[in-house]
Structure formats: C-alpha cells, structure tokens
Amino acid sequence: MSLSAELWGGSADLAAAALEHPFVTGIADGTLPRERFAGYVAQDAFFLEAFARAYALGVAHSRDRATLEAFADLLAGVRDELRLHDGYAARWGIDLAGVEPTPATSAYTEFLLATAALGDVGETCAAMTPCMRLYAHLGQGLVPRATGPYREWVDTYADPAFAELAATLEALLDRLAAGTPAVRRAYRRAMELELGFFDGAWRGGGSVGGQ
C-alpha cells in the first residue's frame, strides 16, 4: 500500500467525523446560517493564502524540476480556489481584506508555514495533503445529498479536477516522504487541524466586514 493511502486510512476516524460535523452537514442540506458560512469563507481565504505560501516554499525547496513543477501546478489550483472565494465575497458582501484569523485558523496556518519553512519537502507534503484529500472526500460524500445555497461549494470539491490535484500531492508525498514518525505526526496533525477549522467556523467568531 502507498504511504499516502496508509496515512489516509489511519485517519479514517477524523475523516468520518468531518463528514458528520454539523458545519459540514449544514452546508450539505443548506441549513447552515449564512453568517457562519460568510465567516468561514473569510477565514478560509486567509487560510488559502497561507496554503499558497506553503506551496511556494515547496517550490523553493524542490531539489528537482518534477517536484518544482508539481508544487507550481498545485499553487495554481489554490489561485482558482481563491477566485471562487472572491465570487462568494462579491455575491454575499463578505470583506476579505483585513481578515483577523481565529485561533483555529492561526493554529493551522502557523503549523503549515512552520513545516514548509523547515524545508523537508516530504514533511511539507504530509502536512498539506489532508487539506486536499479531505475536501475531495467531503465533496464526493456530500454531492448525492447536497441541496440549497451552498451547492457550489460541494460541487467544487466533488469535481474530478479537485480529486486530481489531491492525487498529484499524494504522488509527491509517496515519492518524497518516508513513513517516519515526523511524517505521520504531520499528516495526523493536519487532519486534526481540519476538524478544528470546522469547529471554529461552526462556533462563529472572526470578523466579517461589509455585510
């Protein structure tokens, strides 16, 4: 079994918890209060900018052209996701400038940037893969029951193109990382921080201007 498959399987408990998280089920059935979604979009835009920077650090620390190009392609995928957030912001009056990160957002972005800055690209992949694989899993899991105003969110992550990006990062992980305790810890920690991010969004908090 590949390392990425093993790590994903080892966090099946957290993936199942995410699929049943009230924030996520509220997105699927459309009952999530609009201000919670707006708060999430603002926090997520902040998160995605940090995620893009972590990919850029991956580019900087790449030791071969194939790795450099893979990180650059993945970075372009974040740009597309951020444009989607710009669309939500324009439609729903969310101010994405000057977002104050919540503790959950800060914990996740600081973890990602600290891991990527240290320069072990295998560990960087381990810290970044859950973000992609978990959301592909959520999109595919939710699409049969998704209805209501957040359908576009579900469709974005259910899109095969998104699963392809997740697979690109997993292939990089399999090529560059060994199953060391540090790699396993980074993957698991990122999965925990994903759940923490949904907890934070569900509780609310963080500033959302322009509403």
Ligand SMILES: Cc1ncc(CN)c(N)n1
């Ligand atoms: C917190 C979080 N995790 C994952 C994704 C999907 N790239 C996201 N947009 N935000």
